[in-house]
Amino acid sequence: MHDEVLKMGPHDVGGEKYLQIDTEDHGMTYWEKFSNGLRIAVSAKKIITLDELRLTAEKFGDEYFQMEYFERNGKALTHACLNKKLLTDKELIAGKKRHKENFTIPMIELPDPKSIIHLHDGEPHTHSRDDFQEDEKGEGPPDYFLEMLTIADILTEKKLIKMEDIFLKIEQFDNQFPTRGIDVVTRAWVDNSFRDFLINDAKNAIIDIGIKLESFADIICMPQSDKTHHLVVCTLCSCYPRALLGMPPSWYKSRSYRSRVVYEPRKVLEEFGTIIPDSVEVKVHDSNADMRYLILPQRPKGTEGWSESALSALISRDHLVGVRLPKNVI
Amino acid sequence: MLYDNKTSSFPCFDKDSGIRVAKRSSEGHCRTPAYIRGKIGVIERYCGNFPNPEQIAICHPKPDIIPLYRCRFYQKDIWSHYTGNDCDTLELEIFEHWLEPATF
Structure with missing residues (x-):
């Protein structure tokens, strides 16, 4: 509805024709809260300003609305940290790998199916391994959360922020x-x-x-x-x-x-x-x-x-x- | 009135004076939405001076502290096909280097 030439970027949406609004609030996951707390801790210490983070997200172009809100903000923080050399690609990859392992649920060998024959409606019944797969497919946290954990580690090691800053923000946003x-x-x-x-x-x-x-x-x-x-x-x-x-x-x-x-x-x-x-x-x-x-x-x-x-x-x-x-x- | 790093820190628009938001494109980060550029309204209030976000976003070591205003527009002056009431309005904040004097 407005002049495309003037449009600044994907974020500048005022006046666009768009769909019906989902008026329900879907709340926040823990990793969304953590990412939000980290972003605020970083901008409050002026390590990276809010306007820098906004500009970084705006440069995502078409990807801007392909990502959901916290993913977009998280990825912007990662890009800005890399640009400012607060962390290296190598540190990021190693940190993500380390954190991902923490979320890996070890596979437990199931007992021999023959030993777990039990009765269903009075009939003997054997379970196979497939019956249990559903329990073992718990989805891990999204990729950007592993990045946020890595950034939190590195900025804490550099004494630029404290983990308590992040946890305080989570608590304040939840309760105060x-x-x-x-x-x-x-x-x-x-x-x-x-x-x-x-x-x-x-x-x-x-x-x-x-x-x-x-x-x-x-x-x-x-x-x-x-x-x-x-x-x-x-x-x-x-x-x-x-x-x-x-x-x-x-x-x-x-x-x-x-x-x-x-x-x-x-x-x-x-x-x-x-x-x-x-x-x-x-x-x-x-x-x-x-x-x-x-x-x-x-x-x-x-x-x-x-x-x-x-x-x-x-x-x-x-x-x-x-x-x-x-x-x-x- | 492109931003020239010489914008005065003294507010030059009075309350209720007519303004037009500059109709120009922008590079980088900016807080003037496209839909309001080129539109005519009035100054609702002077908000004080704030650091220029266009400079903060590119890590300018000493961003200029410049006047910010709340500006009021009739919706029918923004959107040619506005379907609400003629009295409906919209207000938003515009930094001084985006404003030009205007009359209705």
Whole structure:
């Protein structure tokens, strides 16, 4: 839909015609969490900057969308480490081999089939080796995870990062970050002066209630109202207020959401079950540079006098990105 | 207005002033999506000065710290076949060297 000459690379998808969005969040595997933790530890120490990693991924060309999100980011980290001579090809190959062996499940010789004859429905029954193969085909981790383990080893040996940095990030993303945005919203629902502070100067308001933000990015809070419905996307990658909401859900990182929500936001909202009346302005925020956006939903009707912890049960992350609205309590 | 390493650190656009995003191609990493290039909108706010991501991406030892703005556009001014409401808008962040003064 836009001028192909101007298009920067495979990542620049805003305006593309694309398919229906899978609105379910598929969560993260352990190796995705580890790779994410490593990437953040490396960029936080400025060993390789986020923009360098983005540029590296953007140069993958057609392969960009052939890889899934964490594989793409992992492979970009490997390329950038090799380019910066933080590790050699030889070290990478040796490290991957070593780690792969750790995941190899030893084949156990099965007993002689004749010795395991047993009865099925009263009839003698013999098992052959084939009956057991299914149990022995457990899939190992993906190739890029072996690369991430190798990079983590080598950067740790060089004392550039610590393993604890990675494990701390995994823990924070699992347990701390996802609750912060909800705490901020419930506080704003019960405290009008905090709400005003949040809308005028979100970063300082959040720090003021004791949340230590790890991210360098500035934060802007957009309040939903009867006049305007806000929603957030990052058409160029996956910028998201991670320190407040945790990792973005699968759909936020998907090509379908990133490409479509900028030119047909009302249709996309409908796919999430959110119908916005014609009288309401829909405002899309493309979180494309240094700001991060927190959407403040309206307090559900029927919750007068509720405590912050009771209110928090009504909020989901999707409300704070603007794709869904909390339900009123009747 | 190609980036010439001479961009002032002092913001030269006021809130609500009309802007056009430069319609040019870019090399390397850049935070100005193709769909917004050449489109006309207004300055929603000045966000502060930030290091130029185009320079950070190529490991520039001292990237320039330059003005960043949030810009507001009517959807119907971005997409000729926009099917939503005329009042619908889109906002995004654009570095100063991608902006030119414009009037509707």
